[in-house]
Amino acid sequence: MSTDHSAPDPDALRLRCSSCGRTYTDRWRCACGHPLDIDAPLPDTAEIDPETIDLTAGLWGFDALLALPARQRVCLGAGATPLVTAPEPWSCQFMLEYVSPTGSFKDRGAAAVLSRAVELGVDRVIEDSSGNAGAAIATYAARAGLDCTVYVPASAPSAKVRAIERTGASIVRVEGSRQDVTDACVAAVERGEGWYASHAWNPFFFEGTATIAYEIAARRGWSAPDALLMPLGHGTLFLGAYRGFRRLDQMDLIDELPRLLGVQAAGYDPIARELHGAADGDTNDAADGIHIREPVRKNQIMDAIAATDGDCIALGSTAVEAELGALGRHGFYVEPTSAIAPAALERYRERGVLDPDDDVVVPLTGSGLKK
Numbered sequence: 001m002s003t004d005h006s007a008p009d010p011d012a013l014r015l016r017c018s019s020c021g022r023t024y025t026d027r028w029r030c031a032c033g034h035p036l037d038i039d040a041p042l043p044d045t046a047e048i049d050p051e052t053i054d055l056t057a058g059l060w061g062f063d064a065l066l067a068l069p070a071r072q073r074v075c076l077g078a079g080a081t082p083l084v085t086a087p088e089p090w091s092c093q094f095m096l097e098y099v100s101p102t103g104s105f106k107d108r109g110a111a112a113v114l115s116r117a118v119e120l121g122v123d124r125v126i127e128d129s130s131g132n133a134g135a136a137i138a139t140y141a142a143r144a145g146l147d148c149t150v151y152v153p154a155s156a157p158s159a160k161v162r163a164i165e166r167t168g169a170s171i172v173r174v175e176g177s178r179q180d181v182t183d184a185c186v187a188a189v190e191r192g193e194g195w196y197a198s199h200a201w202n203p204f205f206f207e208g209t210a211t212i213a214y215e216i217a218a219r220r221g222w223s224a225p226d227a228l229l230m231p232l233g234h235g236t237l238f239l240g241a242y243r244g245f246r247r248l249d250q251m252d253l254i255d256e257l258p259r260l261l262g263v264q265a266a267g268y269d270p271i272a273r274e275l276h277g278a279a280d281g282d283t284n285d286a287a288d289g290i291h292i293r294e295p296v297r298k299n300q301i302m303d304a305i306a307a308t309d310g311d312c313i314a315l316g317s318t319a320v321e322a323e324l325g326a327l328g329r330h331g332f333y334v335e336p337t338s339a340i341a342p343a344a345l346e347r348y349r350e351r352g353v354l355d356p357d358d359d360v361v362v363p364l365t366g367s368g369l370k371k
Contacts (some may be wrong), residue, residue: 103367110136112208124195128185131160209240232262235292289337
């Protein structure tokens with residue numbers, strides 16, 4: 001871990017309820033049951049020189065843009081992922097988040113959450129996850145020297161469970177739905193068994209995922225793409241990107257917000273259903289990383305789509321499996337959940353939502369090595 005003795009007092013930052021407006025110093029959910037967000041002013045633009053930001057430093061190269069009071073940064077090199085030109089048929093840019101230390105974009109959020117946990121003097125963190133978030137939280141907890149318990153579905157991929165076990169974290173397997181896993185974890189949190197490092201609820205996770213927006217903009221000479229296309233489950237990357245690009249726009253560091261486009265797994269597609277009705281075709285059992293029927297921050301996701309003239313569609317397993325093969329033949333070895341976003345490019349172009357010459361960035365979110 002690195003240390004910054006100039007960091008602000010962690011108790012000076014407040015968390016505000018997205019619904020009733022109550023504020024807290026440290027709580028994972030408002031008393032009214034709604035999510036909390038970090039309540040902080042915009043950074044002082046005069047203190048930020050975009051030309052001197054160190055892109056090799058990952059998340060912490062964007063310290064000046066982060067609302068994260070933490071004197072001890074939990075570091076494993078999260079961020080600093082390549083932005084590469086994708087060939088036809090994609091003709092876009094891929095952000096290779098799957099080369100992150102634990103193999104997914106969840107490293108960004110985990111680094112921020114564990115930095116906050118250390119600052120607050122937490123002894124044990126607890127998380128529920130289908131795999132990638134659990135591996136990231138457990139790994140960064142190990143780096144920080146904290147105990148960790150991860151609740152996982154009984155059907156979680158064995159490679160992801162092994163990644164969690166190797167950190168020394170405790171694993172609790174839960175039979176039933178993904179919601180059953182969350183319910184069991186929340187019950188443990190309420191019994192006082194750990195500090196909830198939830199990738200869906202903890203607002204500091206989104207502060208970490210917001211750095212993908214800063215990194216994309218910085219790597220492109222401080223310009224935003226026309227659109228950003230992402231897998232969408234709980235919205236941890238989607239909302240993080242929205243908050244990051246919105247912050248850059250409010251600070252006049254970019255000219256305009258990109259359109260945020262999501263894609264969900266058919267059968268687990270509450271956002272797409274609300275916008276377009278039920279999806280045609282097969283249920284998507286392949287993209288297990290976004291099997292979320294009740295996103296915690298659904299209203300915020302809908303607001304982000306509306307604010308950016310965005311959209312969300314759903315795809316079945318057939319499209320994902322075909323895309324996995326195509327990506328692999330071009331050197332991109334990703335998990336099925338990652339493949340759903342590039343698969344959606346063609347659909348968005350067919351619908352006229354994207355023009356063929358639109359400038360699009362697609363994060364490839366998770367490694368195929370964990371499947």
